[in-house]
Amino acid sequence: MELQNYCGTSRIAGCSFSVYPMTDRFKEIILEALEIVDTSKVWMETDDVTTLVRGRIPHVFDVTSAIFLAAAKDGDHVVFNGTYSIGCPGDSTGDVYMAEDGIKLNLLITAGIKLETASKFSLYPLGGGNYMDTIYSQIENMRKRGITVSKSHYSTRLDGNAIDVLEGLEHVFTETEISGSSHTVMTVTMSANSPSAKGVIK
């Protein structure tokens, strides 16, 4: 679809994401999170619907994870919603950031944050590749790290500590890319500090 094929020619990764704090102070929380997080290794643009980050996979996950954790750390009910993408043919905005090294800049911010989360993710390998074994082994890795993995309609549910889940998702995405999928999309919804009990609400 031409209109959405407006993305990278290199193997630049990206994420279109939003953070939703369910509180009257939503603007302050978002602005403070954006202030704390070091975004110097990614191309970034915010509009009234989403924020876009583009760069190398580790930095795209580092920045999106840190912004979500910074927004949720004080206990407000905050939801992260993001679409990660790599291999969409088109423009080249932010390609200069592919020269950055692999050292994540926000590990010190996120390392101390323990946050139980409930997430759903879906993986769409749009460009073929031998990704099934890759995904199964990554799901197994998540289970070994204490993440509860369960089925849902249209997605896979993950319950666990935010940092563990986000690292798991980064591995799934990275390994799918390495396995040869020419265009990979992964959607993630992650909820922290929800007042609802876990599971189905009767």
Place this chain on the structure above:
Amino acid sequence: MELQNYCGTSRIAGCSFSVYPMTDRFKEIILEALEIVDTSKVWMETDDVTTLVRGRIPHVFDVTSAIFLAAAKDGDHVVFNGTYSIGCPGDSTGDVYMAEDGIKLNLLITAGIKLETASKFSLYPLGGGNYMDTIYSQIENMRKRGITVSKSHYSTRLDGNAIDVLEGLEHVFTETEISGSSHTVMTVTMSANSPSAKGVIK
């Protein structure tokens, strides 16, 4: 991916969605919206992360549109995020709802609501089909109805009245299904009453 292939054997459509009111009263707003909307023609299940609806395409769009509009109608900043899907092979939960007629139950609720919105959507026809011409003609239809269509990274942006945009998205999804895509996924983020100015925030 086995874990997310937990969906219908028939041509039952579905949506995994959430509504995010950015206010301290988020729970009341969501519960009131769920109360107002008639969901008797869809299978529905809510958990702490998302709400799932399954049924015929018109009712899936009718219910998700009505819940969003009911939540946003009083002026709070509310965001809708949904993944619409049809053709994912697997289980058959809710197949009984495929016997419902096509008459939407919530048009009276939504008809009176005028709401300027900014949205982004992406369409992933995962099962082939001749959908490109279909999409272009649907995008053209949206433009004719006064919706502003523009490119973004990883998505297409739509600015316009909520009901017009939601109807446009239903047409895109329906026509892609009719065109022969065996598995279609469409993700939608729709924002109403945002305090941010339209477009890129400097």
